[in-house]
Amino acid sequence: MKNDVNGVALGVCxxxxxxxxxMGFLAARWRRAENALHLDEWxxxxxxxxxxxxxxxxxxxxxxxxxxxxxxxxxYGAGAAGFFAVPYTxxxxxxxxxxxxxxxxxxxxxGYVTSSDFIRGRFGSKSLSVALALTGIVATMPYIAxxxxxxxxxxxxxxxxxxxxTNWFVKDLPLLIAFGVLAAxxxxxxxxxxxxxxxxxxxxxxxxxxxxxxxxxxKLGGFDDIFDKAGAAYKVTNPATGKPRGxxxxxxxxxxxxxxxxxxxxxxLFLYPHSVTAVLSGKSRNTIRRNTTxxxxxxxxxxxxxxxxxxxxxxxxxxxxxGYNAQLAIPQLFENMFPSWFAGVAxxxxxxxxxxxxxxxxxxxxxxxxxxxxKDLIRPNATPAEETRxxxxxSLVVKVGALIFVLSMDKTVAINFQxxxxxxxxxxxxxxxxxxxxxxxHRWALLAGWAAGMAYGTWKAYEQTSPTQSHFGGNSAxxxxxxxxxxxxxxxxxxxxxVAVVLTLVLRAFKVAEGEDETATPDYTxxxxxxxxxxxxxxxxxx
Amino acid sequence: xxxxxxxxxAPRQPVVTPSRVIAGLCLLAPFVALLWVDSYSRITPTxxxxxxxxxxxxxxxxxxALLTYIAYVLVRREERQRKGGAAK
Numbered sequence: 001m002k003n004d005v006n007g008v009a010l011g012v013c014x015x016x017x018x019x020x021x022x023m024g025f026l027a028a029r030w031r032r033a034e035n036a037l038h039l040d041e042w043x044x045x046x047x048x049x050x051x052x053x054x055x056x057x058x059x060x061x062x063x064x065x066x067x068x069x070x071x072x073x074x075x076y077g078a079g080a081a082g083f084f085a086v087p088y089t090x091x092x093x094x095x096x097x098x099x100x101x102x103x104x105x106x107x108x109x110x111g112y113v114t115s116s117d118f119i120r121g122r123f124g125s126k127s128l129s130v131a132l133a134l135t136g137i138v139a140t141m142p143y144i145a146x147x148x149x150x151x152x153x154x155x156x157x158x159x160x161x162x163x164x165x166t167n168w169f170v171k172d173l174p175l176l177i178a179f180g181v182l183a184a185x186x187x188x189x190x191x192x193x194x195x196x197x198x199x200x201x202x203x204x205x206x207x208x209x210x211x212x213x214x215x216x217x218x219k220l221g222g223f224d225d226i227f228d229k230a231g232a233a234y235k236v237t238n239p240a241t242g243k244p245r246g247x248x249x250x251x252x253x254x255x256x257x258x259x260x261x262x263x264x265x266x267x268x269l270f271l272y273p274h275s276v277t278a279v280l281s282g283k284s285r286n287t288i289r290r291n292t293t294x295x296x297x298x299x300x301x302x303x304x305x306x307x308x309x310x311x312x313x314x315x316x317x318x319x320x321x322x323g324y325n326a327q328l329a330i331p332q333l334f335e336n337m338f339p340s341w342f343a344g345v346a347x348x349x350x351x352x353x354x355x356x357x358x359x360x361x362x363x364x365x366x367x368x369x370x371x372x373x374x375k376d377l378i379r380p381n382a383t384p385a386e387e388t389r390x391x392x393x394x395s396l397v398v399k400v401g402a403l404i405f406v407l408s409m410d411k412t413v414a415i416n417f418q419x420x421x422x423x424x425x426x427x428x429x430x431x432x433x434x435x436x437x438x439x440x441x442h443r444w445a446l447l448a449g450w451a452a453g454m455a456y457g458t459w460k461a462y463e464q465t466s467p468t469q470s471h472f473g474g475n476s477a478x479x480x481x482x483x484x485x486x487x488x489x490x491x492x493x494x495x496x497x498x499v500a501v502v503l504t505l506v507l508r509a510f511k512v513a514e515g516e517d518e519t520a521t522p523d524y525t526x527x528x529x530x531x532x533x534x535x536x537x538x539x540x541x542x543x
Numbered sequence: 544x545x546x547x548x549x550x551x552x553a554p555r556q557p558v559v560t561p562s563r564v565i566a567g568l569c570l571l572a573p574f575v576a577l578l579w580v581d582s583y584s585r586i587t588p589t590x591x592x593x594x595x596x597x598x599x600x601x602x603x604x605x606x607x608a609l610l611t612y613i614a615y616v617l618v619r620r621e622e623r624q625r626k627g628g629a630a631k
């Protein structure tokens with residue numbers, strides 16, 4: 001039963017994949033601007049997306065295939081602890097409501113394409129902007145790699161992942177094709193491709209979730225039965241740890257970890273380069289604000305999706321199989337429960353759900369490289385056309401890198417790096433969000449705080465052990481001074497801020513040069529179409 | 544430098560206004576509710592078989608969205624008034 005190819009499901013899946021590929025290439029013609037060679041066109045979709053396009057783009061961007069596989073997998077594995085993704089995606093919106101509109105306005109006014117552009121303009125410090133750009137790139141790479149893991153899970157369950165006996169080339173061929181096609185249309189259409197494909201992805205996902213949340217409980221005998229069976233499954237003692245596998249509610253000793261993980265992840269979400277890229281592609285300040293009020297619809301979907309983890313447990317997916325890969329639980333549940341054709345729709349939803357964020361992430365990383373490393377450090381006189389050319393090539397390099405990452409290394413390496421990436425990206429917050437509100441923090445203090453947070457976070461994450469891993473075994477450690485388990489990223493962030501504040505006081509006492517600030521207070525609140533604001537205005541310093 | 548900035552910030556208009564306070568509270572509420580894990584970490588009362596822990600957090604999705612929307616309306620209205628006032 002395990003490795004038979006499911007022909008109908010595969011056929012449906014291929015159909016959607018081909019449809020999406022055609023859309024991806026046609027996207028280049030969608031709302032085409034007169035100056036297609038400017039980086040704003042390829043890298044930010046012309047900064048022209050309205051509320052709904054931005055909504056689909058951000059939704060497709062933030063709620064990735066990996067999320068769809070990993071969140072229910074975490075619930076399947078440990079119960080309540082995996083549900084932190086829901087409070088996390090709720091509180092992130094009131095949080096970003098405060099600072100994203102400011103980032104949009106100042107970027108619009110000064111023609112910034114990345115958050116590091118803003119840092120360079122605000123603090124007049126290339127060291128700081130390059131440090132943050134590198135952090136962004138390094139944090140994004142494993143995230144792209146994990147999208148591939150999502151596709152692999154689907155391919156495995158459909159039976160085209162190949163057994164252990166087939167050689168690696170045949171085994172990975174479907175993945176190589178999918179990625180080759182993705183790379184080609186991202187190269188030619190830029191951010192317009194994922195924006196258009198996101199419509200298909202989200203429509204499919206919403207249909208699948210709506211059906212799954214009604215049809216599967218009906219087949220399994222209702223939520224009462226599902227939670228009874230899941231509760232019983234969590235009580236079974238894990239022989240490796242000697243503790244129960246999980247629990248239906250968070251125990252008193254796990255609450256700090258739950259809350260700090262939710263808080264830290266919420267803070268980190270919109271610092272990722274791919275979030276910033278999608279936000280800056282919006283056409284107005286109010287587009288961004290409106291989106292913070294309608295994006296929670298995706299969080300609701302994520303919560304419903306998490307329920308599937310319990311359903312997989314109740315259905316007995318993976319029961320009795322030693323070392324069962326929890327990532328396969330949800331695709332396997334779909335295959336068990338749905339008729340083949342609908343399982344194909346569900347698999348297509350996950351696979352396309354991987355392509356959209358992978359495209360946006362590679363564009364975001366490429367923009368960072370082009371603007372903040374290539375242009376700032378190597379070719380200061382690069383023309384916009386040259387920037388676009390470099391960015392297109394960089395997006396290919398980034399994707400090939402992610403592919404090599406996944407194919408050559410164990411999957412756990414990508415997951416470990418993604419864990420680290422979350423901790424790292426959080427360390428860019430004091431400079432970016434702090435900088436949006438105040439110029440008080442000193443640029444060197446911010447750099448030192450960033451370095452301290454990065455070092456502490458990496459060290460602590462390295463120290464964590466689990467029954468299966470001797471390093472990077474988890475994302476929580478004892479918080480110094482409080483003694484409870486908490487998210488490492490958040491502890492590192494507190495250290496980061498403390499270092500930045502103390503050093504700012506010292507540096508100011510010694511009157512160390514603060515660097516030039518090319519932005520002015522009103523820049524942070526301008527709206528599109530207001531006086532002196534045009535989209536194609538890369539204002540030189542001191543404007 | 545910080546002094547210069549303070550002067551730039553609309554000198555006559557107060558930073559703290561009633562609608563900003565309400566907007567702030569709207570944005571703050573989800574944090575208090577969801578980060579206080581102990582307040583909802585239990586099984587009962589269940590809803591159509593789903594333990595309290597899960598349906599309560601999911602119920603906060605529409606509530607938080609509504610509160611953010613209220614904050615948006617309040618802030619936007621005030622911004623328009625300020626800009627309108629400045630133009631006159």
